[in-house]
Structures are given as structure tokens and as C-alpha cells.
Amino acid sequence: MIVPNGAPAVSARDLHRRFGEFEAVRGVTFDVAPGEVFGFLGPNGAGKSTTISMLCTLLRITDGRASVAGFDVSKEPREVRRRIGLVFQDTTLDDYLTAEENLRFHAELYGVPRETMGEGIRRVMQLVGLTDRASSLVRTFSGGMKRRLEIARGLLHSPRVLFLDEPTVGLDPQTRDHIWNYINELRRREDITIFMTTHYMDEAEYCDRIAIIDDGRIVVQGTPDELKASVGKDRIEIRTEDDDAAVEAMKRMFGVEATRADGVVRAAVEHGEEFVPQLFARLGIPIKAVSIARPTLDDVFLNYTGRTIRDAEATGAQLMRSNVWMRARMR
Amino acid sequence: MTTTRIEVAPVRVAGGTWSDDLRAVRIVWRRELVRFFRSRARAITSLVQPVLFLFVLGTGLSPLIASGGHIDFRTFMFPGVIAMAVLFTSIFSAVSIVWDREFGFLREMLVAPVRRSAVVLGKCLGGATVATVQGAIVLTLAGLVHIPYSIRLLGLVGEMAVAAFALTSLGALIASRMDQVESFQVVMQLLVMPLFFLSGAVFPLRHVPTWLGVLSRIDPLTYAVDAMRRTAFSGLHLPAPLAFLRGGITWGSHVVPLGLEVLLVAALGAVMLAFAVARFARTE
Numbered sequence: 001m002i003v004p005n006g007a008p009a010v011s012a013r014d015l016h017r018r019f020g021e022f023e024a025v026r027g028v029t030f031d032v033a034p035g036e037v038f039g040f041l042g043p044n045g046a047g048k049s050t051t052i053s054m055l056c057t058l059l060r061i062t063d064g065r066a067s068v069a070g071f072d073v074s075k076e077p078r079e080v081r082r083r084i085g086l087v088f089q090d091t092t093l094d095d096y097l098t099a100e101e102n103l104r105f106h107a108e109l110y111g112v113p114r115e116t117m118g119e120g121i122r123r124v125m126q127l128v129g130l131t132d133r134a135s136s137l138v139r140t141f142s143g144g145m146k147r148r149l150e151i152a153r154g155l156l157h158s159p160r161v162l163f164l165d166e167p168t169v170g171l172d173p174q175t176r177d178h179i180w181n182y183i184n185e186l187r188r189r190e191d192i193t194i195f196m197t198t199h200y201m202d203e204a205e206y207c208d209r210i211a212i213i214d215d216g217r218i219v220v221q222g223t224p225d226e227l228k229a230s231v232g233k234d235r236i237e238i239r240t241e242d243d244d245a246a247v248e249a250m251k252r253m254f255g256v257e258a259t260r261a262d263g264v265v266r267a268a269v270e271h272g273e274e275f276v277p278q279l280f281a282r283l284g285i286p287i288k289a290v291s292i293a294r295p296t297l298d299d300v301f302l303n304y305t306g307r308t309i310r311d312a313e314a315t316g317a318q319l320m321r322s323n324v325w326m327r328a329r330m331r
Numbered sequence: 332m333t334t335t336r337i338e339v340a341p342v343r344v345a346g347g348t349w350s351d352d353l354r355a356v357r358i359v360w361r362r363e364l365v366r367f368f369r370s371r372a373r374a375i376t377s378l379v380q381p382v383l384f385l386f387v388l389g390t391g392l393s394p395l396i397a398s399g400g401h402i403d404f405r406t407f408m409f410p411g412v413i414a415m416a417v418l419f420t421s422i423f424s425a426v427s428i429v430w431d432r433e434f435g436f437l438r439e440m441l442v443a444p445v446r447r448s449a450v451v452l453g454k455c456l457g458g459a460t461v462a463t464v465q466g467a468i469v470l471t472l473a474g475l476v477h478i479p480y481s482i483r484l485l486g487l488v489g490e491m492a493v494a495a496f497a498l499t500s501l502g503a504l505i506a507s508r509m510d511q512v513e514s515f516q517v518v519m520q521l522l523v524m525p526l527f528f529l530s531g532a533v534f535p536l537r538h539v540p541t542w543l544g545v546l547s548r549i550d551p552l553t554y555a556v557d558a559m560r561r562t563a564f565s566g567l568h569l570p571a572p573l574a575f576l577r578g579g580i581t582w583g584s585h586v587v588p589l590g591l592e593v594l595l596v597a598a599l600g601a602v603m604l605a606f607a608v609a610r611f612a613r614t615e
Contacts, residue, residue, distance in 0.1 A: 056442055057442065057614060058438060058441060058442055058614065058615075059614065059615055060614045060615055077614065078347075078444065078446070081346075081442060081443065081444040082344050082345050082346050082347055082444040083344055083345075083444075084442070086442050088435060088438060088439075090435055091434070091435055092434070092435035092436050092438050092439040093435075093436065093439075094362070094366075094434075094436050095434070096366050096369060096370070097362070097365065097366070101365065104358075105358055105362060106439070108354050108355065108357070108358035109354075109355050109358055109359070109439075109440065109443045109445065109450075110345050110346065110443055110444060111345040111346040111347075111351045111354065111444060111445075112345075157343075157345055158342045158343050159342070159345070160342050160344070190342040191342060192342055
């Protein structure tokens with residue numbers, strides 16, 4: 001266990017961060033249980049990176065409290081840093097060192113025992129498929145290769161709480177799969193908690209729970225399934241031998257209002273995956289085909305924020321974000 | 332499902348001990364050296380300036396300086412030129428912290444489970460080592476300006492190291508407050524150039540007007556240059572009227588002892604380092 005009694009691995013209470021006049025994070029509260037993969041989903045500029053920076057002791061908390069692995073972020077930053085790993089959103093590699101030197105630097109700085117260091121470096125290099133480029137200078141790497149190296153580095157010192165800020169931006173699907181396979185294996189064997197941010201809906205699906213963040217506030221949080229269920233029912237479509245009888249039977253047996261058009265019967269139900277087996281068992285009319293369409297996280301985002309995540313990105317949020325980071329980097 | 336077995340490393344709590352901090356100092360120090368020796372262009376170009384000062388400016392000015400043939404002006408300038416190499420390399424190394432910030436690498440170091448002081452100390456020791464190596468390269472030219480190669484020059488390397496450490500710490504303190512690489516020019520013009528010109532690196536301070544004498548005595552680099560000059564010239568024979576060229580800064584009528592000069596520079600370095608550490612230990 002990370003903390004006894006199932007205390008949260010990451011906890012934030014009414015977290016605020018101001019940069020001068022601008023308030024990037026406006027009262028964020030959440031808990032992440034040990035072993036969980038928790039995701040912050042939101043457009044660029046929503047306050048995701050600022051929140052991560054506060055949790056990782058890189059930015060001071062303006063107001064509110066946060067703890068990581070049981071330690072108060074403001075009062076015991078070093079204890080927090082001993083237990084976390086962080087993959088930054090933008091690259092933080094030394095271009096003038098080789099890939100292996102970057103990892104070695106990290107291993108030394110993050111106290112990886114000497115006897116396991118070489119083995120660890122070999123393992124993470126292999127994971128991200130960079131073994132044959134180990135002794136190339138990082139400045140010769142493409143954006144995707146740097147990203148992979150960065151993720152390898154974040155995993156190298158085996159932290160208890162791993163923060164991934166937009167982890168797989170710009171990665172090909174195969175590498176993304178490799179990395180998620182590793183993370184899942186890591187979760188299965190070790191008590192590792194993952195806090196990640198993303199603005200990719202499909203990546204949010206990897207999370208046990210997500211919080212949708214917009215404009216510095218959490219709009220809603222829950223499991224992906226809960227969130228999808230909260231915005232609407234599953235849409236099921238069936239093809240039957242006798243559509244009229246099917247519509248009538250569904251109304252009578254299940255109280256479901258179905259419609260028929262173009263030889264397809266459509267209905268909206270909760271828990272479509274539980275409904276369909278019952279339908280097969282009890283309908284009494286032969287079913288030729290069935291499909292279930294669930295609300296997507298896109299629908300969830302739209303429902304809670306009133307716009308799609310793409311629209312949210314397009315409203316100058318990008319500019320705001322870079323502004324925030326520039327301020328954050330000052331001094 | 333994939334059948335390949337995925338190896339994972341067991342989770343652990345990192346760092347926390349003094350030896351972890353020492354390891355951090357060492358690796359940050361080593362990174363500076365690796366980067367320095369990798370870019371030979373930087374090592375070579377940084378030699379251009381001292382050589383220009385010594386053999387172009389020095390040669391050009393020589394006829395104007397009457398010493399009755401007892402001492403070459405270039406000989407006089409030599410310790411100052413070494414100080415210049417050390418000064419510029421130290422400040423440049425320290426200001427690379429701003430580059431690290433610009434390219435994000437600083438965050439990789441700041442989120443590490445070690446004391447921030449370990450990171451800053453490693454950085455300063457690294458910059459100081461690089462600057463000392465630069466100074467030592469210039470020192471190999473000693474024979475060309477009639478300074479005999481002797482064991483004495485090793486003492487000079489020690490003084491260079493102390494000066495390099497103090498100046499790198501000063502640079503780190505500046506870098507801690509610097510938010511963009513462009514500010515480097517400002518630092519060069521407002522700080523590094525005055526430090527250099529007031530230090531007596533290129534002219535003797537004995538017969539200067541009072542205002543210049545006062546400013547020079549405030550400039551910490553003056554004591555580093557003076558210490559190097561005293562060490563370098565201790566084997567030279569100069570007639571009494573020119574003995575002042577051997578150096579020796581006075582406070583009133585009192586000549587500051589060589590040991591005290593070195594101590595002053597070292598103390599300044601320690602204070603600068605302490606301030607720099609405090610700055611970096613603060614979370615924004």
C-alpha cells in the first residue's frame with residue numbers, strides 16, 4: 001500500500017493558482033485512490049499542466065491544499081519528490097547528450113541503485129524501441145523519438161505516483177500500445193498510481209476515473225462509463241424478422257419506446273450491454289443483427305461544457321496556455 | 332494478448348540520504364564537463380579573445396609603455412588575460428542555467444528527489460571546473476610572454492579555481508533571476524565588463540585616480556587578478572621603480588596579504604552560492 005487505510009495517493013482540496021491577475025486553476029478538488037489511473041481531460045489552457053506542476057512541487061499553491069503519497073505538497077515537497085515521477089508535456093531532455101546519457105543522468109539524480117541502473121536503462125530503452133539509438137545525440141531525434149525517450153525516463157526510477165502530462169501526444173499507435181501495456185503490467189504487479197492529463201478522448205478511455213476540467217474548474221468526475229451514462233442512454237439497433245412485432249414487444253415487456261425505420265428498430269436504453277441478452281432471451285422474435293452505440297466522451301464533454309473539445313481548443317486557449325507557462329517559468 | 336513477458340521494475344522510494352545528494356552533485360558536475368568537452372568549437376573560440384588581448388592589444392600597446400626594457404607589457408597583462416578567460420567562461424557556464432530553463436531541462440533537475448542545493452552546487456562546481464580548464468589552457472602560453480614554466484604556476488591554477496568557483500556562483504545567482512536568454516547581453520554589459528575593466532587586469536592600479544582606485548577595490552575580481560599576478564611574477568626580477576607591477580593591493584597604507592585575497596574571493600563565492608541555493612530552493 002502507498003498509504004495505509006486506503007488513504008488517497010493524490011488528494012487536492014480547493015486548489016487555486018493565480019499568475020498575477022490571471023487565475024489558471026480556480027478551486028479544484030479530487031482524490032485519486034492508490035492503484036488508480038486518474039485522468040484530467042480538458043482542452044489546452046484548462047489548467048491541467050498548472051495543476052500537475054503544483055502537485056509535483058514545481059509551482060506554489062496559491063490557495064488550497066494538496067497531498068501526494070500521503071505527504072503535504074507545500075510542507076514536505078522533498079518527501080513528495082522522492083515518490084513521484086513526471087513526464088512533462090514539453091520536452092525536458094538535454095539535446096547535447098546522447099539518449100543513454102540522458103537516462104544515466106536521470107538514474108543518478110533520482111537515486112536508482114547502481115547495480116540495477118544498467119539493466120533498468122536497457123529495459124526502458126527496449127520498451128520505447130530506442131535501443132539502437134542509445135548512443136545518438138538527442139538533438140538528432142525526431143519529436144516522436146524524444147517523446148518516447150521522455151516516457152522511458154519517467155518510468156526509469158519506478159516512482160509510486162506517476163504524473164503523465166499529455167503522455168502520448170505525437171506517438172504512433174504501436175508505441176502507444178507498448179507504453180500502455182507496460183503501464184498496465186506495472187499496475188498489476190506494483191502499487192503504482194497514475195495521474196495523467198490528456199485532451200485525447202481515446203486516451204481518457206484508459207483511465208479508471210476521469211475529471212473533466214474546463215477553464216480552471218472540474219466540471220464533472222467519474223468513471224468513463226458513469227460519465228457516458230450520465231449524458232444519455234445507449235443506442236441499440238436491431239434487425240428482426242418482424243419489426244412491427246418487435247417494437248410492440250419491447251414496449252410491452254421492457255417499457256422501451258422503440259422506433260422503426262429503413263428496416264431497423266432503434267431504441268435508447270440504459271446499460272445496453274445488459275439489455276441485449278435479455279432481449280435475445282425474451283423477445284420471442286428472431287433477431288438477425290444487433291449493435292450498441294454508447295455515448296462517447298466527446299458527448300460527455302459537449303454535454304457538460306456546452307462545446308466540443310475541439311471548439312474549446314480553438315478559442316485562443318493555446319495562446320493562453322503558452323502565456324501561463326511563460327509566466328510559470330519566470331525566475 | 333501479447334505473449335512476450337513484460338519486465339517491470341519494483342516501485343521504490345528514491346533518494347533522501349546524503350550519498351544520494353552527493354551522487355546528484357557528481358552527475359550534474361559531470362554533465363557540464365561532458366557538454367564542454369563535446370563542443371570543441373566552444374573551447375577553441377573561447378581562446379580567441381585572450382589571444383587577441385595578449386598578442387594584438389598587448390603588442391600594440393607595448394611601445395607606449397616605457398619600462399626601460401625591464402618588462403614586456405604582454406607579461407604584465409598575462410595574469411589579467413587568464414582572469415578574463417576564467418571570468419567569461421565562468422559566467423557563461425552559469426548562465427547556461429537559463430538555457431536549461433528555456434529548454435525545460437531545469438525542471439527535470441528541480442523535480443528530482445535531492446536537495447536543490449546539490450543541483451546548484453553541482454552546476455557551480457561544473458562551471459568552475461570548465462573555467463579552470465580554460466584558464467589552464469591560456470596558462471600554457473606563459474613561455475611566450477617570458478614567464479618561466481615552474482611549479483609556481485600550479486599555485487596559479489589553484490587561484491584560478493577559487494576565482495572560477497566564486498564567479499560561477501555569482502553567475503548562478505544572476506541566472507536564478509534571469510527569465511530569458513536575451514538578458515545575457517545585459518549582464519555582460521552591466522556586470523561582466525565593469526568587473527573586468529575595474530579589476531586591474533589590463534593596467535596597474537598603483538597610479539590611478541582616487542575614484543578609480545576606490546571602484547577597483549570594491550570589485551572582487553581585483554583581488555583574484557592581483558593574487559594571480561603576485562603568484563605569476565614572484566620569480567621575475569624587476570628593478571625597484573617597477574616593483575609595483577608585481578601587484579599587491581593596498582588598503583590605506585596596508586598591503587593586503589595574498590592569502591587574504593584568496594580568502595576574500597572564496598568567501599564571496601560561498602555567499603553567492605548560498606544566495607543562489609536559496610533562490611532555487613524557492614518554489615514559484
